[in-house]
Amino acid sequence: MLARAKSFFKQLLFYKSALIGLAIIAILVGLSIYTVIALPYNEAVKLWRAGEQYWLDNPRNAMPSWVNFFLSKKLPETIVLNTEGNQPNVFKAIVSTNKVSNIRIELSFNYRYDDFPSEINLFLKSKFNYSAPKITILWIKPNGEEITLKSFIVSRDYRYYISSDNSLEKDLRELTSRKLNKTIEYEAPVTLLLFAQEDERILVEGAAEVMKGQYKLVINGIAFEEGIDLDAKLVIYGKVYGWAGTDHLRRDLGIAILWGTPIALSFGVVASVSIALIQMLIGAISAWFLGGVDVTIQRITEIFMVLPFLPILIMISTFYKFNIWVLLLVVIALTAFGGGVKNYRAMFLQIKEFPYVEAARAYGAGSFRIVVYYLIPKVLPTIMPSMVLSVADFVFLEAALAILGLGDPLAPTWGKIIDDAFTNGALYKGLYYWVLQPSIMLAATSLSFAMLGFTLDKIFNPRLKEA
DSSP, rough: HHHHHHHHHHHHOHHHHHHHHHHHHHHHHHHHHHHHSOOOHHHHHHHTTGGGGGGTSSTTTBBBBGGGGGGOOOOBOOOEETTTTTTTTEEEEEEETEEEEEEEEEEEEEOOOOOOOSEEEEEEEOOSSOOOOOOEEEHHHHTTOOOEEEEOOOSSSEOOOOOOOHHHHHHHHHHHHHHHOOOOOOOOOOHHHHHHHOOOGGGSSTHHHHHHHEEEEEEEEEESSSSOOEEEEEEEEEEBBBTOOOOOOOOOOHHHHHHHHHHHHHHHHHHHHHHHHHHHHHEEEEEEOOOOOOOHHHHHHOOOOHHHHHHHHHHHHHHHHEEEEEEEHHHHHHHHTHHHHHHHHHHHHTTTTHHHHHHHHTTTHHHHHHHIIIIIHHHHHHHHHHHHHHHHHHHHHHHHHHHOOOOOOOOHHHHHHHHHHTTTTTTTTHHHHHHHHHHHHHHHHHHHHHHHHHHHHHHHGGGGOOO
């Protein structure tokens, strides 16, 4: 047995396709183990289903950070400044005297990127008893210019979406137009007007350049009450984020990319191995017992062969929103009596006539022992190639069901990413990373098992070996 195993691995390692396939599978398995340990499934589902409010500090539809290595124009990353943290560029002072509290908050940052931010938001939290603080927000550019953004009374939790303030956009456009004595004809966003160099290029859409340097957001406030508190968090949203980017809900796509790996591998491998073993066992029983058992099994198999597998699976998934593991059981149940049963039956009809099977029958071995210990082991090596090759089929099946909206409604998978991407027009918006990353993972998984499967086919079927 040991010599046979050594011979098998020696032949397997002779083929470069097998080495490449095994290397990719090893990487995928390692990634799966890391994912399960570093990010438990329940936590991943909770993060993925948390909604946009949980991910408010992330940019929307941001590309992966590594794209900056291939671009001449450096895209901005997200900058977060928070008075509740211990950050060096944050200053906060609240002075209370004679039932009056004066507030001063300064949030400074160095902007060194070549493109404009995607959004700017300010989150405020105030604590008071009866006198809500009134604040004025100032924006100071690197050239020293000071712009008043807004004055208002702060409620206990207040969100100021600076980049979505239409009145601010109008005021900034008028201010810039007066400085240049020319009118900005296009709808320039607030992010551009706050970060652009104020020269003739700002008049042409797409030609404005970023004013790099030290920016500062200043909050001056007053409240007619002692002992109040005010915290501020400024988020300058970038256009790149993390190693996988974000989607339309600001979610980190890395969560679904990572968890899509163990889900795809487990679904594909369990489905492939289970179906192959079940069909082989049914084929062995049919070939060994013959008679009424054989006729019944063959009729059931023929019925399942003419039933449309995918439409039935889609119909079941539409009516019952299964989780991924119940869906796996449904797939196994629908394919247990597939065409493979007839193929295995034909093999076992030949094997049962072999002398060693006749000898086992002669010394009184039972039917169960003969099927399990004498028939099935003879066929196992020949089904390994098809078993490995079919893993890719079931990986794609799970992704296809998710793309159709029929997969597990909770699990973060590659198919779910692709479905969200197409639903939100990722390709039309130029967000190719959103589709390409899960697609590459699907292709790599399928390619690895295909390369290994074809190599095994050559080893176990000598007629396919290259001359």
